[in-house]
Amino acid sequence: xxxxxxxxxxxxxxxxxxxxxxxxxxxxxxxxxxxxxxxxxxxxxxxxxxxxxxxxxxxxxxxxxxxxxxxxxxxxxxxxxxxxxxxxxxxxxxxxxxxxxxxxxxxxxxxxxxxxxxxxxxxxxxxxxxxxxxxxxxxxxxxxxxxxxxxxxxxxxxxxxxxxxxxxxxxxxxxxxxxxxxxxxxxxxxxxxxxxxxxxxxxxxxxxxxxxxxxxxxxxxxxxxxxxxxxxxxxxxxxxxxxxxxxxxxxxxxxxxxxxxxxxxxxxxxxxxxxxxxxxxxxxxxxxxxxxxxxxxxxxxxxxxxxxxxxxxxxxxxxxxxxxxxxxxxxxxxxxxxxxxxxxxxxxxxxxxxxxxxxxxxxxxxxxxxxxxxxxxxxxxxxxxxxxxxxxxxxxxxxxxxxxxxxxxxxxxxxxxx
RNA sequence: GUGGGCGUAGCCGAGCGGUUAAGGCGCCAGGUUGUGGCCCUGGAGAUCGAGGGUUCGAAUCCCUCCGCUCACCCCA
Numbered sequence: 001x002x003x004x005x006x007x008x009x010x011x012x013x014x015x016x017x018x019x020x021x022x023x024x025x026x027x028x029x030x031x032x033x034x035x036x037x038x039x040x041x042x043x044x045x046x047x048x049x050x051x052x053x054x055x056x057x058x059x060x061x062x063x064x065x066x067x068x069x070x071x072x073x074x075x076x077x078x079x080x081x082x083x084x085x086x087x088x089x090x091x092x093x094x095x096x097x098x099x100x101x102x103x104x105x106x107x108x109x110x111x112x113x114x115x116x117x118x119x120x121x122x123x124x125x126x127x128x129x130x131x132x133x134x135x136x137x138x139x140x141x142x143x144x145x146x147x148x149x150x151x152x153x154x155x156x157x158x159x160x161x162x163x164x165x166x167x168x169x170x171x172x173x174x175x176x177x178x179x180x181x182x183x184x185x186x187x188x189x190x191x192x193x194x195x196x197x198x199x200x201x202x203x204x205x206x207x208x209x210x211x212x213x214x215x216x217x218x219x220x221x222x223x224x225x226x227x228x229x230x231x232x233x234x235x236x237x238x239x240x241x242x243x244x245x246x247x248x249x250x251x252x253x254x255x256x257x258x259x260x261x262x263x264x265x266x267x268x269x270x271x272x273x274x275x276x277x278x279x280x281x282x283x284x285x286x287x288x289x290x291x292x293x294x295x296x297x298x299x300x301x302x303x304x305x306x307x308x309x310x311x312x313x314x315x316x317x318x319x320x321x322x323x324x325x326x327x328x329x330x331x332x333x334x335x336x337x338x339x340x341x342x343x344x345x346x347x348x349x350x351x352x353x354x355x356x357x358x359x360x361x362x363x364x365x366x367x368x369x370x371x372x373x374x375x376x377x378x379x380x381x382x383x384x385x386x387x388x389x390x391x392x393x394x395x396x397x398x399x400x401x402x403x404x405x406x407x408x409x410x411x412x413x414x415x416x417x418x
Numbered sequence: 419g420u421g422g423g424c425g426u427a428g429c430c431g432a433g434c435g436g437u438u439a440a441g442g443c444g445c446c447a448g449g450u451u452g453u454g455g456c457c458c459u460g461g462a463g464a465u466c467g468a469g470g471g472u473u474c475g476a477a478u479c480c481c482u483c484c485g486c487u488c489a490c491c492c493c494a
Contacts, residue, residue, distance in 0.1 A: 003485080003486095006485085006486090057492090058491080058492050058493080059492080059493075062419085062492095063492080063493085080493095080494090109494075111492090111493075111494095113491095113492070113493075114419080114420095114490095114491090114492095115486095115487085116487075116488060116489070116490095117487085117488065117489090118493095118494080119492090119493070119494080120494095123494065124494095125494060126494095127494095192490085192491065195491095203492090208490090256493090257492065257493055258493090279493075279494065280494070281494060282493095282494075304494065305494060306493090306494030307494085308494080309494055310494095330454095332452095332453080334452050334453095335452090338452095364447085364448090364452085364453095365452050365453050365454095366447095366448090366452085366453060366454075367446085367447080367454095368453080368454085369453045369454035369455090370453095370454050370455085371454085372453090372454060373454040373455050374454085374455090377454095380453080380454080382452080382453070384452050384453095385452085386452090394452095394453085396453075396454090398454070398455085401454085401455090403453085
């Protein structure tokens with residue numbers, strides 16, 4: 001038997017409600033803030049992701065699904081949403097549009113990882129990006145929008161964590177300081193942190209090991225080593241966030257896994273468990289990314305969430321998407337002549353835009369009515385020999401359990417007037 | 419990549435050396451000749467993840483593989 005590949009899953013009809021619910025809220029928020037939808041290809045030139053995400057990061061080092069197409073071009077299944085959008089921004093000359101250009105997407109994301117709760121090899125992300133504007137007010141707006149999105153889903157007990165990791169002017173000096181600080185404790189660190197020390201020093205800050213946390217607590221904070229511009233920017237973001245009443249926590253240990261982030265970074269986590277893998281979503285500024293892809297210097301900021309993680313949280317909090325109400329017509333019949341009438345009526349009703357069910361074969365009326373019930377039909381039409389003879393049909397209300405005989409010719413009018 | 423847990427019908431799940439392999443949900447049929455939702459009765463559906471071994475006998479014990487799952491790493 002074939003199975004869905006490891007780390008992937010089918011989203012069955014019974015689960016679709018959650019996803020449609022999230023998409024509905026997301027689209028609503030995007031509409032309100034003036035974002036327009038964009039869809040980009042599932043795969044891209046492999047170099048796009050190596051350049052942007054960072055050659056040393058885990059994502060490109062060991063998590064991409066990459067292949068050569070039949071002409072030998074290196075391709076990679078999209079492992080994140082931002083780079084393709086920057087590519088599209090450049091490719092289509094969007095710098096000629098009023099800035100910032102605001103785009104949102106729902107996209108499948110692929111990463112070859114060991115699956116676990118809330119972590120899959122293919123998952124669905126909702127994200128939005130605002131490109132071409134560096135005003136800290138935009139940072140605050142994006143963070144606010146992310147926050148309102150979660151609130152509109154009904155999720156509680158979330159915390160918005162915000163930090164600034166500086167820009168290419170001030171970050172190198174900060175990293176040196178950080179390494180300088182850590183170098184005196186190097187033999188106290190866990191093996192992972194020793195590797196981080198070399199590979200990605202920022203990550204040292206969010207190690208969960210108690211021993212390392214002690215060291216991290218005394219580490220220099222990025223926000224205290226920002227250049228004047230970055231410091232001013234960060235202060236403004238915080239000020240605007242207070243103006244728009246988004247509760248947030250400064251978290252100087254918040255860092256993100258992709259190399260392209262600059263200045264503002266933020267993450268939404270369930271309150272209490274501020275572990276690394278519990279993040280529902282996050283984002284940040286990437287003011288150099290478009291330039292690195294060959295465009296003019298263009299500041300930008302974005303945000304993305306994992307849909308499956310939202311579903312997980314919705315379930316944990318007992319939030320269910322609004323249940324679809326009973327709707328539709330079930331057409332039942334007894335006997336072959338009645339079946340012919342039923343087929344005709346079903347087609348006619350569908351042409352009139354009505355949801356119609358009926359059952360095949362020669363099931364008993366009882367069996368048909370059972371189906372009508374399980375399918376959630378609101379009304380049933382029943383054809384028997386008598387009805388066929390005198391041109392009527394039984395019209396049954398499945399909720400109230402009442403029924404009437406009506407002339408077949410009046411059925412469509414009867415339904416479309418309601 | 420590392421470590422832990424688990425694999426019995428579509429789903430949940432009992433059984434833990436000798437049973438016709440429970441039970442529940444769901445599905446199908448019937449309970450008056452043309453009517454659902456509750457109830458009752460019956461039925462279909464399982465090479466007990468796969469392969470090997472131990473044993474008179476294995477779903478039950480051992481080994482190998484495969485798969486799932488959780489945690490770490492990392493990320494959404």
